[in-house]
Amino acid sequence: MEYFLQQLINGLTLGSIFGLIAIGYTMVYGIIGMINFAHGDIFMVGGFIALMSFLILGIAGITWVPLALAIVLVIAMVFTSIYGWTVERVAYRPLRGSFRLAPLISALGMSIFLQNYVQLLQGARSKPLPPVIQGGFVLMESPTGFTVTISYVQIMIIVMTVVLMAAFTTLIQKTSLGRQQRACEQDKVMASLVGVNVDRTISATFVMGAALAAVAGTMYLVRYGVIDFFEGFVVGIKAFTAAVLGGIGSLPGAMLGGLLLGLIEAFWSGYFSVEYKDVAAFGILVLVLIFRPSGLLGKPEIEKV
Amino acid sequence: MTATTYDSADTKARAFPWRTALIEAGITAFIAFMLAITMVGIHLETVQGGLAIATRFADVVVAIILAFVGRIGIVAMREGFPMVVLIGGVAAAALGLLVPPIDIVAAVLQALGGEAPPATPVLQIMQVAGGVILALRAAWLVWRQRGSRESQDERSRSLGDLSARIQGWTGYIGPVAAAFAVALPFLFYDRATIDLATLVLTYIMLAWGLNIIVGLAGLLDLGYVAFYAVGAYSYALLATEFGWSFWICLPLAGLLAATAGLILGFPVLRLRGDYFAIVTLGFGEIIRVVLLNWYEFTGGPDGISSIPRPSFFGFAEFTRSPDEGVTAFHDMFGLEFSGIHRVIFLYYLILVLALFVNFVSVRVRRLPIGRAWEALREDDVACQSLGINRRNIKLAAFMFSAGFGGVAGSFFATRQGFISPESFQFIESAIILAIVVLGGMGSQAGIVLAAVLMIGMPEVFRELEQYRMLAFGALMVIIMVWRPRGLLAHRDPSVRLHPPEGRRRLWSIGGRKAAEPAVSDGAAQ
Amino acid sequence: MTDASRPLLTVDHLTMRFGGLVAIDDVSFDAHPSEITAIIGPNGAGKTTVFNCLTGFYKPTEGMLTLNRGKRSFLLERMEGHDIAGHAGIARTFQNIRLFSAMSVLENLLVAQHRSLMAASAGSFAGLFGLPSYRHAHRTAIDKAKGWLDRVGLTHRADEDAGNLPYGDQRRLEIARAMCSDPVLLCLDEPAAGLNPRETQGLNELIVGIRKDFGTGILLIEHDMSVVMQISDHVIVLDYGRKISDGTPDQVRADPAVIRAYLGEEDEDTAVTANAAAGP
Known part of the structure; x- marks a missing residue:
């Protein structure tokens, strides 16, 4: 029971991170109908930038944790967004309406490029971050000595995700940018005819996705204390799985998928085998795509004839 | 400035x-x-x-x-x-x-x-x-x-003309290139060069194999390395556990990989383009993780070592002093013993295998199944309306591709003598895909060129090695932006009603045209 | 055809719903061999959806679709799309032309003969080794394609990419491609869309010629009344997913329900004049 509860907490934390990244996948898919392979690497870049910011703040002597964290998040979001924007501008925008496989291959190329770019500039070794926030609550203590804890970091991640999700949903539903995004999702040509700047809206989508990925990268760094250039690949695929599981194109779906995937992975590693946890994630991706390609909350697609 | x-x-x-x-x-x-x-x-x-x-x-x-x-x-x-x-x-x-x-x-x-x-x-x-x-x-x-x-169109057209011309030349360059490939071990009687050529040929073979599914059928397979791994492990296990000969295992590895293709392909082939891509990627990773963790069977991260080397078609061994009753290759031909004999033999082996893949791909393009693959790439809805069973056709492409990957894998195993999951990471799939894409999807000659540039160059300029993947990634983006179907992508009809004037028709049957990427012509002999 | 009165296609109480939207609502009609049956109706009336149900792209929510080919009957709603084309013998064209645009004109026509060629190539092995049986089948297929190229006037462009043909040629090529699969029923989805009057006239001749020479039943969706009224034997009118009229062109033209559907609730004489003007 205690063990179960602990895995539940761990799973929710991990799932929140997946969910934040999954939103980037799902939004881009919704608006231009392509899988942004490089999104996982944007997450990784976000993690690196957060790490740099932490170290610089440490040198600058800003050590009050809430302030430092806030500054790091802002820096990571701003600079990672620029990466997101550039990726779209360079690798995807020229390919609108091109040969079907072209954007996918371009995205794959971008992903490979970003990984190696970071590896060459920052080295292949994984970069550790000393624990920034320590401590937590002990929720339960069993007679056998097993304690269930929820750390401050975990609380922060979950709270942060909830806040961001709420803010984000409002953004999409209430603001004119959100309206423009939804319009582009439905019909780009029509949207441009009624005066929506399609290019700018798509750019904004990438910027928002990258900003969320930066938050996820920061959280991941704080929680697991380490990042390397290859991290984005696996985490990215899992986040994509989460997006598909929840129903690609659906924002609540992405979050739900993220949480589910986090839980599945936590329980799988907790009860079965840590070695095969990636297999579990991929297996779920395959099963969902085969049996319910529209995901849990997505709309079924009809083949257009 | x-x-x-x-x-x-x-x-x-x-x-x-x-x-x-x-x-x-x-x-x-x-x-x-x-x-x-x-x-x-x-x-x-x-x-x-x-x-x-x-x-x-x-x-x-x-x-x-x-x-x-x-x-x-x-x-x-x-x-x-x-x-x-x-x-x-x-x-x-x-x-x-x-x-x-x-x-x-x-x-x-x-x-x-x-x-x-x-x-x-x-x-x-x-x-x-x-x-x-x-x-x-x-x-x-x-x-x-x-x-x-x-405009993109104009550029596409003018580059298309250029590619068409280059492909016209390959009708003449091809046999020359094939002849050069055959003569290479004697031109450069040096182990390093032949090893490098063998490596390049392995990638050419893999890329030709992948080209069937990506270039012809238009399905983006990101897990191709899985079949390469299946082939390699099949041979390695069959040879080390049961002592089966390479010459039996080679086709068997191809069949096993094709079966793996069938099993994996069956559920995923209903998926649309980008989903298909990511699921194949997932399968590739699953296979690697299984290889990594199933110690009893695969040796886990330690891999499998002392995989037997191939014999000279079962007649002789490439060792200085073989076991009792076994002929040594150098004795058989009355040569001085030299380690390079085996290197050269392996080189010819991969050359023949690669040319075989090329022969099949070029041939199959003119068959109904090959045309159906291309039709599928162009418009799969229309395919269905013409009575083509999309699933079966895709499965066939998947199996062909996987089978060739498996054969290449068993060659890899026997050449290295040692395999481990390290060799079958996603990045290998990406490299092979990059070669196909850069060369021009569907272009046999383009693939050769891309493989020589992409695999050969970094090996020659060692200091550039670490920038190779950076360049791969960047080139994939640049080529897609500039010429989405690939650099040398030019498609000649598989059959013509009006054969072009003045073209050599030495190897053509019926009305078809001879200007196929011509390495095939060497193989067709 | 053993029984001349037996319809080629029977559509029985066909209903197609997408979520809450009823695209086709309880539509029934027949189509006969060697006849041209036109389905007309305003935009969004569900015409193309009928085609998609017939050719297996959609599974109908309710209803029965029967195709009689010789002595055999096929229940289309239970078949897979490719079998409908391959076994039952229904071929179709698409509203937004779907050619294999990077393949040559001739290759497009060969892909349409995939099933017969595939059988001749014995799962590709006979083809791979160039056995005579396959070579023969290949030559026959090319001859058949040549015949169709002559008929649609594209012989001189046989080796060009289909995507490079002018629009009108693409339309005709798509029909030729559909016919190369030897259908008993040919479904044409707005074949005259985007054609000029001269091309439309040529199209009429092509369609009538197909019916005459091959006895193929033809199902036609068309907005161009000059095509519908001139060549069809039988017209079905859909509006908001329902069948509102069914009969010969003259009967349909005079049907008040049709006039209302097309022109709204207006004076009848303007409607009749408009219709007459659109007629031949």
Whole structure:
């Protein structure tokens, strides 16, 4: 029971991170109908930038944790967004309406490029971050000595995700940018005819996705204390799985998928085998795509004839 | 820098729009600054007990200057000054080669009293590569005598013409290339060269195999390396556990990989393009993780070692003193023993295997199934309306592709003598895909060219090895933006009603045309 | 055909719903061999959806679709799309032309003969080794394609990419491609869309010629009344997913329900004049 509860907490934390990244996948898919392979690497870049910011703040002597964290998040979001924007501008925008496989291959190329770019500039070794926030609550203590804890970091991640999700949903539903995004999702040509700047809206989508990925990268760094250039690949695929599981194109779906995937992975590693946890994630991706390609909350697609 | 030479060389009557150019270049430079200030400007150094920060601001300055100048070059090209850009690009590349940009900035900084910063060679590479790419594009524009902006269509068409011409030449170059490949071990009687050629041929074979599913059937398979792994492990296990001969295992490995293709393909083939891609990627990873963790069966991360080497078709062994009752290859032919015999033998083996794949791919393109693959790539809805069973056709493509991957895998196992999951990472799939894409999807000759460039070059220039994947990624993006169907993508009809005039029809049957990528012709003999 | 009165296609109480939207609502009609049956109706009336149900792209929510080919009957709603084309013998064209655009004109026509060629190539092995049986089948297929190229006037462009043909040629090529699969029922989805009057006239001749020479039943969706009224034997009118009229062109033209659907609730004489003007 205690063990179960602990895995539940761990799973929710991990799932929140997946969910934040999954939103980037799902939004881009919704608006231009392509899988942004490089999104996982944007997450990784976000993690690196957060790490740099932490170290610089440490040198600058800003050590009050809430302030430092806030500054790091802002820096990571701003600079990672620029990466997101550039990726779209360079690798995807020229390919609108091109040969079907072209954007996918371009995205794959971008992903490979970003990984190696970071590896060459920052080295292949994984970069550790000393624990920034320590401590937590002990929720339960069993007679056998097993304690269930929820750390401050975990609380922060979950709270942060909830806040961001709420803010984000409002953004999409209430603001004119959100309206423009939804319009582009439905019909780009029509949207441009009624005066929506399609290019700018798509750019904004990438910027928002990258900003969320930066938050996820920061959280991941704080929680697991380490990042390397290859991290984005696996985490990215899992986040994509989460997006598909929840129903690609659906924002609540992405979050739900993220949480589910986090839980599945936590329980799988907790009860079965840590070695095969990636297999579990991929297996779920395959099963969902085969049996319910529209995901849990997505709309079924009809083949257009 | 180079920018100052623009107006002097203005041969056309148009004035260079300095205002636009400077604004655009300024914005680009600003973005470059924002991108570079973090990743380039700060270096996380691993030191005792954690991380330390080093700054590389000189590199940031270089990045900004490069972005600025590069953007002006792009504007100049767009506005009809390709000649200037050609000269500027070449100059920039040459300058980058001779005097690393960082040295100049470092010298300036030192003169100002700063310290010499630690330099990354990435920017130098970028300057050279950027200069070359700009120069190439400009050269293309100059050659086409098109100063102004070319539409994607026009570019596509003119590049298509060029590819068509190149493919026409391959009708003649192909046999020459095949002959060269056959003669290679005797031209360069040297182990390193033959090993390199063997490696390149392995990738050519893999890329030709992948091309069936990506280039012909239009399905983006990102897990091709899985079949390569199935083939390699099949042979390794059959040979080490049961002592089966390579010559039995080779076709068997192909069959097993094809079966794996069938099993994996069955559920995923209903999926649409991008889902298909990501699921194949997932399968590739699943297979690797299983290989990594199933110790009893695969040896886990330790892999399988002492995999038997192939014999000379079962007649002789390539060892100095073989076991009792077994002939040694050098005795059989009355030669002096030399380790290179086996190397040469392996080289010929992969050459034959690769040519076989090419023969099948070229042949199959003219068969109903090959045409159905291409039709599927063009429009799968229309395929269904013509009574084509999309699933079966896709499965067939998947199996063909997987089978060839498996054969290549068992060759890899026997050549290396040792395999482990390390060799079957996603990045291998990406490299093979990059070769297919860069060469031109569906173009047999393009693949050879891309494989030689992509695999051969970094091996020759060892110091460039670490930049190889960076270049791969960048090239994939650039080629897609510039020519989405691949550099040498040109498609000749598989059958013609009116055979073109003056073409050699030596190897053609019926009405079809002889200008296929011609290495096949060597194989067809 | 053993029984001349037996319809080629029977559509029985066909209903197709997408979520809450009823695209086709209880539509029944027959189509006969060697007849041209036109389905007309305003935009969004569900015409193309009928085609998609017939050719297996959609599974109908309710209803029965029967195709009689010789002595055999096929229940289309239970078949897979490719079997409908391959076994039952229904071929179709698409509203937004779907050619294999990077393949040559001739290759497009060969892909349409995939099933017969595939059988001749014995799962590709006979083809791979160039056995005579396959070579013969291949030559026959090319001859058949040649015949169709002559008929649609594209012989001189046989080796060009289908995507490079002018629009009108693409339309005709798509029909030729559909016919190369030897259908008993040919479904044409707005074949005259985007054609000029001269091309439309040529199209009429092509369709009538197909019916005459091959006895193929033809199902036609068309907005161009000059095509519908001139060549069809039988017209079905759909509006908002329901069948509102069914009969010969003259009967349909005079049907008040049709006039209302097309022109709204207006004076009858303007409607009749408009219709007459649109007629031949």
